[in-house]
Amino acid sequence: xxxxxxxxxxxxxxxxxxxxxxxxxxxxxxxxVPAVAxxxxxxNWHPMQLHPFPEPDAPELEHFMLYSRGEIAAIxxxxxxxxxxxxxxxxxxxxxxxxxxxxxxxxxxxxTLDMPVAGPAQQRLLAARDLVFVVFFxxxxxxxxxxxxxxxxxxxxxxxxVRLPSQMLRLQRREYFRVRTPATSQATCLVPTASGASRYExxxxxxxSVGGVAVLSYPSxxxxxxxxxxxxxxxxxPGVGPVNVSFxxxxxxxxxxxxxxxxxxxxxxxLTPQARMMVQRYVNRVExxxxxxxxxxx
Numbered sequence: 001x002x003x004x005x006x007x008x009x010x011x012x013x014x015x016x017x018x019x020x021x022x023x024x025x026x027x028x029x030x031x032x033v034p035a036v037a038x039x040x041x042x043x044n045w046h047p048m049q050l051h052p053f054p055e056p057d058a059p060e061l062e063h064f065m066l067y068s069r070g071e072i073a074a075i076x077x078x079x080x081x082x083x084x085x086x087x088x089x090x091x092x093x094x095x096x097x098x099x100x101x102x103x104x105x106x107x108x109x110x111x112t113l114d115m116p117v118a119g120p121a122q123q124r125l126l127a128a129r130d131l132v133f134v135v136f137f138x139x140x141x142x143x144x145x146x147x148x149x150x151x152x153x154x155x156x157x158x159x160x161x162v163r164l165p166s167q168m169l170r171l172q173r174r175e176y177f178r179v180r181t182p183a184t185s186q187a188t189c190l191v192p193t194a195s196g197a198s199r200y201e202x203x204x205x206x207x208x209s210v211g212g213v214a215v216l217s218y219p220s221x222x223x224x225x226x227x228x229x230x231x232x233x234x235x236x237x238p239g240v241g242p243v244n245v246s247f248x249x250x251x252x253x254x255x256x257x258x259x260x261x262x263x264x265x266x267x268x269x270x271l272t273p274q275a276r277m278m279v280q281r282y283v284n285r286v287e288x289x290x291x292x293x294x295x296x297x298x
Contacts, residue, residue: 054089054132055143055169063210063273063280066168071288072144073106073164079137080104086113086135090121090128097121102154106164115151115158125149125160143169178209179286185238187282189215192232193222205235210279212247212267216255224249224264231269237282243275 055061066072079086080101089096097116104111116122125131131146146162153159181187187205192198201222203215213235217224224230231246247266255261271279 052087052134052136054134055141055171061169061171063276064169064171066170066284067166069106069164069166071284072166072168073104074288075137075142075168075170076101076111076164077104079135079142082137084135084137086133088113088125089132089134090124095124097125102157102159104164109164110161111146111164112152112154112159112161115160126151131162139172141169141171143171178207178211179283179290180207181205182286182289187238188236189213190234190236191215191222191224191230200234206263208235208237208279209283210268210271210276212250212265214263214265216261217264218261224252224262224266226250226252229269230266235279237278239285240278240282243278244272245275246270 066075080103083100086099086101087096088099097118099113099116102112102114116125126149129148131149133142133144133146135142144165144167146165149160149162151158152161187208189203189205190200191203193201201217203217203222206214206216208214215224226249228249229246230249233245233247235243235245237243246269248269249264250267251265253263253265255263
């Protein structure tokens with residue numbers, strides 16, 4: 001096996017095998033390492049790998065924050081159902097314990113988690129006044145905080161409770177999380193037919209992220225050549241509204257489902273904070289709808 005990049009994780013169960021300097025040092029000292037989900041196949045490795053330690057409070061992470069109470073509760077409930085390991089930091093990067101979510105009660109605004117077995121870990125957990133929770137779930141790094149933990153029990157099992165977080169950080173392993181647009185409520189992109197013209201061509205949106213879009217065009221009606229920069233376009237995103245964007249065409253392929261169509265990958269240029277927020281809101285909405293959709297029988 002070839003040498004891995006400095007922070008590339010190796011898939012070995014549920015414990016962190018990241019070649020991150022802090023993980024290496026903690027192993028050298030004989031300590032444990034935080035729990036993370038199994039890493040993706042190394043063929044899909046991306047330079048932006050996520051470390052298992054808490055992310056700092058930084059303005060550039062604001063657009064990755066989730067504030068919807070219902071969505072936060074739904075995500076934590078799924079983490080619990082999948083029995084995904086959660087790392088709880090009780091004081092710096094070297095003091096942590098591993099737990100799982102036992103239940104989420106949105107009505108009582110609380111989350112119940114499994115109590116650590118070790119006595120010292122229990123003491124640190126219950127004495128801490130700022131708990132940071134980190135979990136890797138479905139290739140996304142999830143992080144949230146709680147001011148304190150309260151000892152509890154579930155069916156005779158030792159547990160602890162924290163308040164349902166009011167905000168949650170979600171970081172994708174890739175730089176941008178991309179979703180396919182639903183066919184039931186079709187999203188479109190209005191592209192000017194000529195520079196400065198008032199006539200627009202409506203193109204079907206195939207997928208979207210805060211980094212760009214893929215659209216379906218027909219050369220017989222309208223063509224988007226590679227390298228073309230198109231300004232003053234409008235994304236029509238159901239449930240969100242129109243978003244003014246500019247983009248550059250980076251690739252063009254024949255569409256598998258339509259021999260006359262061309263699949264055009266486009267990268268956003270100079271996306272404003274307001275436009276970025278609206279696109280991210282739409283991506284989050286579509287992702288949640290797709291996860292809630294029933295799985296059809298084969």
